[in-house]
Amino acid sequence: xxxxNQLNELYQEVILDHYRRPRNFGTIEEADRRAMGHxxxxxxxxxxxxxxxxxxxxxxxxxxxxxxxxxxxxxMMSDGVKGKTHAEAEAMFEKFHAxxxxxxxxxxxxGKFAAFAGVSAFPVRVKCATLAWHTLKAALEGMNKTISTEx
Amino acid sequence: MKTAxxxxxxxxxxxxxxxxxxxxxxxxxxxxxxxDNAATTQKPKAVLESIRAYYEEMNSNIHRGVHYLSELATKxxxxxxxxxxxxxxxxxxxxxxxxxxxxxxxxxxxxxxGRAHVGPGDEILITGMEHHSNIVPWQFLRDxxxxxxQVAPIDDRGELVFEEFERLLTPRTKLxxxxxxxxALGTVNPIKRIVALAHARGVPVxxxxxxxxxxxxxxxxxxxxxxxxxxxxxxxxxxGIGVLYGKLALLDRMPPYQGGGEMILSVTFEKTEYKKxxxxxxxxxxxxxxxxxxxxxxxxxNGIGIDHIAxxxxxxxxxxxxxxxxxxxxxxxxxxxxxxxxISFELAGVHPHDVGTILDQEGIAIRTGHHCAQPVMDRFGVxxxxxxxxxxxNTMEEVDALVAALGKVSQVFGKS
Numbered sequence: 001x002x003x004x005n006q007l008n009e010l011y012q013e014v015i016l017d018h019y020r021r022p023r024n025f026g027t028i029e030e031a032d033r034r035a036m037g038h039x040x041x042x043x044x045x046x047x048x049x050x051x052x053x054x055x056x057x058x059x060x061x062x063x064x065x066x067x068x069x070x071x072x073x074x075x076m077m078s079d080g081v082k083g084k085t086h087a088e089a090e091a092m093f094e095k096f097h098a099x100x101x102x103x104x105x106x107x108x109x110x111g112k113f114a115a116f117a118g119v120s121a122f123p124v125r126v127k128c129a130t131l132a133w134h135t136l137k138a139a140l141e142g143m144n145k146t147i148s149t150e151x
Numbered sequence: 152m153k154t155a156x157x158x159x160x161x162x163x164x165x166x167x168x169x170x171x172x173x174x175x176x177x178x179x180x181x182x183x184x185x186x187d188n189a190a191t192t193q194k195p196k197a198v199l200e201s202i203r204a205y206y207e208e209m210n211s212n213i214h215r216g217v218h219y220l221s222e223l224a225t226k227x228x229x230x231x232x233x234x235x236x237x238x239x240x241x242x243x244x245x246x247x248x249x250x251x252x253x254x255x256x257x258x259x260x261x262x263x264x265g266r267a268h269v270g271p272g273d274e275i276l277i278t279g280m281e282h283h284s285n286i287v288p289w290q291f292l293r294d295x296x297x298x299x300x301q302v303a304p305i306d307d308r309g310e311l312v313f314e315e316f317e318r319l320l321t322p323r324t325k326l327x328x329x330x331x332x333x334x335a336l337g338t339v340n341p342i343k344r345i346v347a348l349a350h351a352r353g354v355p356v357x358x359x360x361x362x363x364x365x366x367x368x369x370x371x372x373x374x375x376x377x378x379x380x381x382x383x384x385x386x387x388x389x390x391g392i393g394v395l396y397g398k399l400a401l402l403d404r405m406p407p408y409q410g411g412g413e414m415i416l417s418v419t420f421e422k423t424e425y426k427k428x429x430x431x432x433x434x435x436x437x438x439x440x441x442x443x444x445x446x447x448x449x450x451x452x453n454g455i456g457i458d459h460i461a462x463x464x465x466x467x468x469x470x471x472x473x474x475x476x477x478x479x480x481x482x483x484x485x486x487x488x489x490x491x492x493x494i495s496f497e498l499a500g501v502h503p504h505d506v507g508t509i510l511d512q513e514g515i516a517i518r519t520g521h522h523c524a525q526p527v528m529d530r531f532g533v534x535x536x537x538x539x540x541x542x543x544x545n546t547m548e549e550v551d552a553l554v555a556a557l558g559k560v561s562q563v564f565g566k567s
Contacts, residue, residue, distance in 0.1 A: 007512055011505075011563050020500075042504050043521045043534040065534055067502035068564075122508060 009118030010125070011068060014076075019068040024078035026061045036146040037064075037135030039127055044070055048135045055085045057140075062132065069125050073116065074132035080112055086140050093133045100129045162463045167455065168544045170195040181514035184549045189334050189362060189493050189540030190518050191384045194448075198388055201447035205440045212436055214413060228439050231446030232429075238449045239379065239396050240370040246402065248429040249442050252393035253361040254284040256380035257328070259395055259432060260357055261288035263405040264378075265326065271297035274323040276354075278316070278340070279305040279530055280333040283523040285359045289328060299323070305530060309336035309485040316345070320352055327356045331363035331379075335524040335538070336485030337468075337493030339367070346375050355401065361385055365542065366464055366491040368457045371396050383441060387542075388448035392441030395432070402428040409434040452543075460543045464492055467541045471550045475539075478557050484531050495522070495536040498557065501564050503537040509563055510537075513556040 031049035038045050046064035050057055060078045065071075077096075081089040096113050098104040102120030119129045127149040138147045168174050171193045176183055185193060205227065211220035213228050229244070236244045250256045265288075269275065275289045279302050286300075293300045301324070303316035311329075320327070327349045332339050346356045355377035363369060364381045371379050378401070383392040397405075407414055407425050411434035416424040425431040452460065471494055475481055480499035498506055507519035518538045521528045528534060539553055 007509060007563055010508070016564065041520060043525065043528065045534075065502075067504040069505070071502075125504070125508060128504065 006118070006121050010122060012115045012118065014115045015068060015072040018072035018075035022062075022071055022075040024061050024075065024082070025063065027063055028059055028061050031061075033139040033142060035135045035139035037131045037138075037149075038146055039066075039070070039131050039149045041127065041149065042067065044128070044131065046070070046074060046131055046135055048074075048132070048139050050136075050139050055087075057081050057084055057086075057089060060136075062135075066131070067128050069116075069119065069128040070131050073129045076113060076115075077132045077136065081136065089136060089140060093137060096133060097130060100126050162455070162459050162543070164463070164544060164546055168546075170197070170451075171544055172196060172199070174544060178514040178516070179512055184513075184515040184552050186539040186541065186545065186549065186553060187516045187518050188365070188542035188545075189385070189522075189538065191390065192365065192387045192542050193544070194387055194389065195451050197451045198444050198447045201444045202389070202440050205443050213439055214430070224439060227443050227446075228437070231442040234446040234449045235394055235396075238364075238369075238453075239394075240372050241396055242372060243399055245428050246396055246399050248395040248397065248402070248432045249437055250380075250393045250395050250432075251391055251438070252382040252384070253359060253380040254288075254382075254393075256378075256393055256395035257284055257357065257359060258288045259408045260328075260378050260380075260397070261292045263408050263432070264355075264401065265289075265292040266295070267404075267406065269296050269298050269325045272323060273298045273325045274301050274319075274321060275299070276301045276303060276316070276319055276324050276327045278303045278311050278329050280309065280311070280336055280338060280340075280527055281328070281330055281524070282334050282359065282361070283525070284361075285328050285330060286526070298325075302526075305336075305338075305527075308487050309333065309338045309527075309531075310487045311338075311340055311345075313341070313344070317348060320349060320354065322352075324349075324352070324354050327354055329356065329358060331358050331360045331369070332366065332491045332493075333485070333524070333527070334362045334493065335495055335522040335527045335536070336487065337490035337495070337540075338485060338487035339363070339489040339491050342374050342376060350375065362492065365460075367461055377401055383445040383448065386445075386448055387451065388445040389441050392438045392445050394445075399428065402432070405432075407431040407434065411435045413437065455543065461491075463543060464541050464545075467545055467547065467550060468492065468494065470547055471539065471541070471553070474550055474554045475557075478554060479561070481557070484533065484536050492542075493538060493540045495538045497533055497536050498560060501560055503535045505564070506537045506557070506560050509560045510553070510556045513552070513559065515553055515556050517553075 028049040032052040033050040044066035049061045051059035062074045100119040173193050209223040211224045213225040232247045233244045235247045301319045349356045357378035358376045360381040365386045379396040384390040414431050414434040484495040503519040520535045
């Protein structure tokens with residue numbers, strides 16, 4: 001694949017759309033779970049708030065400023081995990097991680113996250129794509145602290 | 152590819168580029184455009200050869216062997232020290248301490264000078280444009296001694312607010328530590344003025360020269376600074392070697408930094424006698440080939456002339472400032488009247504990391520992020536910037552390539 005195609009794969013329209021108009025942006029006053037994500041390499045910060053109903057993510061909001069990849073990832077993740085259980089969300093993260101690190105080729109499994117397959121051609125950007133997911137995992141595990149891509 | 156310079160002299164950039172083997176390699180199937188010189192510079196053949204020659208002809212430990220190779224290596228190491236002395240126009244080679252880099256040089260002063268002279272309630276004065284390496288060592292000292300770290304602010308152009316600096320220089324100030332050139336903004340600080348003001352109040356000054364030595368002639372006696380720190384790898388020498396210049400009288404009064412071999416005269420379990428300056432600061436087997444290669448880099452630069460390099464880089468900076476200012480949505484961060492080597496910028500609606508990724512696909516290497524100067528980023532209300540920084544081998548055509556690639560960024564992000 002030539003460079004321009006690789007770039008177009010990375011910056012797909014759906015990713016740019018979520019970057020420009022992030023879904024579920026904001027916070028939840030009465031959140032049950034919170035976590036902060038931090039990528040010290042670029043200074044990106046992400047605040048995640050969850051409203052749980054039992055084991056189900058009833059609502060999810062995020063705030064923060066980041067690059068196109070990290071913002072779009074947070075936005076699409078928030079759409080994807082809403083209404084899912086803790087275990088389902090973690091399973092989605094596993095699939096997502098395999099996708100962006102090139103360990104799976106996407107396919108039917110990738111589902112709505114298939115747009116992120118292009119990240120695998122840019123290894124230094126994997127942390128941008130996974131920051132929101134790591135933060136979600138911390139929030140679900142009730143850690144209520146700042147997690148870092150460098151820990 | 153000759154560039155007209157001030158005063159009618161010319162720098163043969165094509166010849167200079169052929170001295171740097173890495174500049175000939177393609178990156179992502181396009182010619183490399185290396186604009187990350189403030190992070191580290193590429194190395195000329197003369198430097199690479201000096202390392203090879205050291206290992207092929209004289210590798211041995213220094214200052215202790217009675218054998219022939221040790222004598223050769225010791226001489227080469229001490230010759231390098233004298234090259235650094237002349238490069239900085241220091242009075243005495245004993246004022247040149249080899250360190251791992253500027254960071255270690257600053258830590259050395261914070262430890263060996265700071266701990267003896269800074270007490271509870273005392274103040275250390277820095278500026279708002281410092282690199283983390285000229286902040287964190289002083290925080291260590293502050294926390295250990297119960298001292299205060301004072302920060303002189305910078306204005307919207309990225310210049311030191313001199314009146315504030317003067318106001319913060321109090322009877323409690325025990326040391327001023329300031330960058331000569333800001334790595335994130337390119338601002339050149341008025342060091343002579345700062346030193347004169349501090350000395351009038353009896354306060355010594357450390358200058359972090361990491362970003363200055365590649366771009367301007369540094370004369371420590373003219374500046375009259377008390378300490379001056381820099382890193383070899385920013386001036387075309389390898390990583391892992393750097394320099395602390397200190398006035399001899401100050402260094403002589405300072406205790407050693409680290410303990411070990413090389414820095415001792417005699418050791419018993421009861422008592423150790425240390426060597427004199429500068430050896431008491433150089434514990435352990437030093438980076439011998441690094442020092443020798445730094446000497447080779449200095450000779451290489453002297454052969455071209457630092458003034459010629461400065462003029463060429465000034466032309467590049469002026470041209471790049473002009474061209475980048477015309478890019479829609481681009482804001483240059485750091486517009487000091489006196490700048491050297493660096494342009495930080497942000498592009499509206501595009502995160503610097505995305506800029507960096509797209510430029511990289513065009514073979515253009517720039518730095519994106521906080522540039523180890525997070526307080527500077529906070530001052531300008533950004534999390535990160537993109538930064539192009541120039542070296543003696545960069546060309547106007549490379550500036551054009553940067554501008555063209557920024558057009559591609561807008562193309563990728565412009566689609567709706």
